[in-house]
Amino acid sequence: xxxxxxxxxxxxxxxxxxxxxxxxxxxxxxxxxxxxxxxxxxxxxxxxxxxxxxxxxxxxxxxxxxxxxxxxxxxxxxxxxxxxxxxxxxxxxxxxxxxxxxxxxxxxxxxx
Numbered sequence: 001x002x003x004x005x006x007x008x009x010x011x012x013x014x015x016x017x018x019x020x021x022x023x024x025x026x027x028x029x030x031x032x033x034x035x036x037x038x039x040x041x042x043x044x045x046x047x048x049x050x051x052x053x054x055x056x057x058x059x060x061x062x063x064x065x066x067x068x069x070x071x072x073x074x075x076x077x078x079x080x081x082x083x084x085x086x087x088x089x090x091x092x093x094x095x096x097x098x099x100x101x102x103x104x105x106x107x108x109x110x111x112x
Contacts, residue, residue: 004092006089007108012044020064020105022089029061044103060088067096067103 007021010029018031029048035041035049043050045063055061060068068091069077077083083090096105 008089008092008093008105009108010044011013011104011106013041013102017041017044018039020061020089020092021110026056027060027064027089028054028059029064064092064105067099067101067105068092069095070098073111086106 005022005024007019010017010020015035016032017035018029020027020029026044029044029054031050033052036052041050044090047063048055048061059065065088066087068074073095074085077091077095078085080092083094085091093107096103098104
């Protein structure tokens with residue numbers, strides 16, 4: 001089994017939708033099977049339609065990367081928490097617990 005470097009739980013309107021993780025140089029997002037089985041559920045993004053197979057990329061998935069603050073807000077986060085602007089997963093887990101919109105990402109250990 002491969003070691004998971006970082007992992008977060010993704011919520012849409014406070015409903016748990018799936019897991020985003022960074023491991024071994026890849027980023028992936030997988031919808032929760034229970035979520036997929038509920039009637040009338042929506043995807044977290046039009047670019048991530050509902051499906052059982054994980055979405056997998058060598059770089060942060062564009063939708064999630066777009067949730068990470070930019071400009072002066074990014075500077076505040078990187079300066080105060082000493083996180084590199086290139087560590088996209090750490091930024092996502094830190095800054096997107098309560099971001100603008102109806103999607104939030106919470107570090108798995110915080111969600112439990």
